[in-house]
Amino acid sequence: MKFIPITHPARDAARFDALLDRSGGPDACWTWQGKEDGQGYGRFRLWCGVDVQANRFAYALATGSDPGDLFVCHKCDNPPCCNPRHLFLGTQADNVSDMIAKGRARHIGERNGAAKLTTCDLEAIRANICEGRANVDIAREHGVTHHVISRIRRGRSWRNENTSGMRRGNGRERAEL
Ligand SMILES: [Zn+2]
Numbered sequence: 001m002k003f004i005p006i007t008h009p010a011r012d013a014a015r016f017d018a019l020l021d022r023s024g025g026p027d028a029c030w031t032w033q034g035k036e037d038g039q040g041y042g043r044f045r046l047w048c049g050v051d052v053q054a055n056r057f058a059y060a061l062a063t064g065s066d067p068g069d070l071f072v073c074h075k076c077d078n079p080p081c082c083n084p085r086h087l088f089l090g091t092q093a094d095n096v097s098d099m100i101a102k103g104r105a106r107h108i109g110e111r112n113g114a115a116k117l118t119t120c121d122l123e124a125i126r127a128n129i130c131e132g133r134a135n136v137d138i139a140r141e142h143g144v145t146h147h148v149i150s151r152i153r154r155g156r157s158w159r160n161e162n163t164s165g166m167r168r169g170n171g172r173e174r175a176e177l
Contacts, residue, residue, distance in 0.1 A: 002069070003052075003056065003067065003068070003069065003127075004046075004050055004052050005066045005068070006046070006052055006056060006057055006060035006066045006067075007066060008047075009057060009060040009061040009064075010061070011046075011047050012044070012046055012047050012057070013061055016044060016054075016057055016058075016061065019032060019033045019034040019042075019044070019054075020032060020033065020058075020082055021033055022083075026083075026085070027083075027085065028083070029076055029078050029080075029081040029083055029086060030058075030081060030082045030083040031078075031080050031081060031082075032044075032054045032055075032080040032081075032082050034054065035051075036080070037053075039079065039122065039126065039152070040079035040080055041053050041054065041055065041079045041080065041123075042054025042055065042079075042080055042082065044057045053072070053123075054080075054082050055072050055074065055079075055081065055082050055087055056072045057082075058072075058082035058083070058084055058087065059072045059084060059087050059089075061084075062084030062087075063084070067089055069091075070089040070090065070091055071089070071090050071091065071123050071124055071127070072087050072088075072089060072123075073087065073088055073089070073090045073123060074086055074087060075087070075088060079122075121142055122152065124142070125138055125142060125149060125152055126152065128141075129149070129152065129153050135149040135150055135153065
C-alpha cells in the first residue's frame with residue numbers, strides 16, 4: 001500500500017487547525033469538522049491539491065514525520081478523531097495477528113455474526129480496496145465474510161454500520177463492525 005506522502009505539514013497547519021474541534025481539552029477526541037470520506041474519516045486537502053486522511057495529517061503534523069507505508073490507527077476507535085495522543089502507527093500484519101490472537105479470524109462463508117472490526121481493521125481494508133484487490137481475498141485476510149467487505153466498498157458510513165445498518169438482511173449479512 002502506498003499512501004500519499006505528507007512531507008510539509010507545517011504549510012497547511014493553520015488551515016488544518018481551523019477544521020478541528022478541540023473543545024474537549026487535550027485528552028479528548030479532537031473531532032474533524034471538514035469533509036468526510038463517507039466512512040467517518042476526515043479528508044484534508046494539502047496545499048498541492050491532493051486529499052489525504054485527516055488523521056494521517058494530524059500524525060505527520062504532531063510528529064514531524066510522514067507515516068509512510070504504515071497505517072495511522074485510532075486507540076479511541078473514533079474515525080474522525082485527530083488528536084495525536086489517540087493515534088498510533090500500525091502495519092496491516094500487526095492488525096491481522098492481533099485479530100487472530102483475539103480469536104476473531106474466521107473462515108469465509110462461515111455464518112458468523114460476531115466478527116468485530118476495529119477502526120484500524122477498517123483502515124487496512126479500505127487501503128486494500130483502493131489497491132484494487134478482490135473482496136474474497138481481503139475478506140480471507142481479515143477473517144470476515146466477503147459481504148462485509150462489499151458493504152465497506154459501497155461506502156456505508158461508520159455510524160450506520162454501528163446502528164441499524166447491520167440488522168437488515170439475512171443471517172449471513174449480520175456482522176458488527
Ligand atoms: Zn480520539
